[in-house]
Amino acid sequence: MALAFASSSSSASTAVSGSSFPFSSSSSELKAPQIGSFRLVDRDRTHALSRAVNFSQRRCSVKPVNAEPKRNDSIVPLAATIAASEVVEKVEVEDYERLAKELENASPLEIIDKALEKFGNDIAIAFSGAEDVALIEYAHLTGRPYRVFSLDTGRLNPETYQFFDQVEKHYGIRIEYMFPDAVEVQALVRNKGLFSFYEDGHQECCRVRKVRPLRRALKGLRAWITGQRKDQSPGTRSEIPIVQVDPVFEGMDGEIGSLVKWNPVANVQGQDIWNFLHTMNVPVNSLHSQGYISIGCEPCTRPVLPGQHEREGRWWWEDAKAKECGLHKGNIKEENRAQLNGIENGAAHAKGTATVPDIFNSQNLVNLSRNGIENLARLEKRKEPWIVVLYAPWCPFCQAMEASYVELAEKLAGTGVKVGKFRADGEHKEYAQRELQLGSFPTILCFPKGSCRPIKYPSEKRDVESLMAFVNALR
Secondary structure, three states, rough: OOOEEOOOOOOOOOOOOOOOOOOOOOOOOOOOOOHHHHEEEHHHHHHHHHHHHHHHHHHHHOOOOOOOOOOOOOOHHHOOOOOOOOOOOOOOOOOHHHHHHHOOOOHHHHHHHHHHHHHHEEEEEEEOOOOHHHHHHHHHOOOOOOOOEEEEOOEOHHHHHHHHHHHHHHHHOOOOEEEOHHHHHHHHHHHHHHOOHHHHHHHHHHHHHHHHHHHHOOOOOOOOOOOOOOOOOOOOOHHHHHHHHHHHHEOOOOOOOOOOOEEOOOOOOOOHHHHHHOOOOOOOOOHHHOOOOOOOHHHHHHOOOOOOHHHHHEEEOOOOHHHOOOHHHHOOOHHHHHHHHOOOOOOHHHHHHOOOOOOOOOOOEEEOHHHHHHHHOOOEEEEEEEEEEEEEEHHHHHOOOOHHHHHHHHOOOOOOOOEEEEEEHHHHHHHHHHHHOOOOEEEEEOOOOOOOEEEEOOOOOHHHHHHHHHHHHOO
16 A cells, blocks of 8 residues: 545646645636645555646646636635645746846836746736836736735725725736734834834834735745836836846745846836826826825825925935835845945945945035034024035935025025035934934025024925025025
């Protein structure tokens, strides 16, 4: 007698998937796979049965999942089931750098079609509940089956949850939600409170509520599709490729390099995404009509004002370089990691690998040294008022306001108001935080005539008219 594996179904053709997501097809509902049973069989039947199982597994590659019609059966995570011991045929290794170059001028529709064709049921779209709904529309247009997953952090806006429901109904799909570990969330909140990220940064909360659930989701895939665009975050996303081997997360094979990351809209401008959504009459999150562009958790997201970069509505109390939650940590270059904490990498600068051109260059602007800004701050009876921007040249938000600040300096030339700049990153950051009210870059200060205490510009509006109104109100 010998011990053999038998399917719980009457047919020997049942295959067990290794994916971590539940699946079904659009034509019929499949119940969550059941764990197989073991029984004793005669030796002369063992060979025939094992051949049948082997043949079935080679014929029955897992059916791709179109975000499926609603079902009432409970979902059992497939990661908890027993995978068949049969060795899966090896996938030919592909040069994804070469593929990325080949697809550089391809449309998002072509790229997603290629991704779905290549990975079938082992790829899924990461959906955040914002304008990345365009990815779902593109996948729908290919006519291929597709899967969608999303991270429910437990702190999303009500409008985002309503949008999820709207998307499911519009496409007739089920979004596969991933949730944070309840014990980890409980420990974080009990130890540090509900809003600790305002005090010590968002990374710890994002790690518990987003990064670890994502890691679990990706463990059941060979590839994923994201809505990253180069114009979303000049500091961290300006060089993302169309397709890449994921540098951070692991796929179902369980090692770095086992997961492929597709960024089909990497080269698309934000306005073009919106033109596409309007043309195709795609539902959108109602928060967009309230001034939100980049949408995340409710406590960490706010509307942006005209002229502001879209990522400025996320984690606004932190430096621009830190505006990644960890889901796309691989975008951050090594030489920039130190700048996440406002500290320049001296070795990189010495080698010339991290030099960034200075900004706010104008004959109407005074470039203040450390001694200069200290003397200005100590003066009790200034003869003339000053406007000074505390900046870091690598900060995309400082770069975005360069033109308006230079124009302000031109308009104030000869009026008795001095306009200056002080680079406050690196070794000067601690001083600027302690003495000059630096919270994030850029910070704009007014040193009024005859007054010692500098006054911080309170608004996020950085157009010339708003800055001029601030100056006129204090001089």
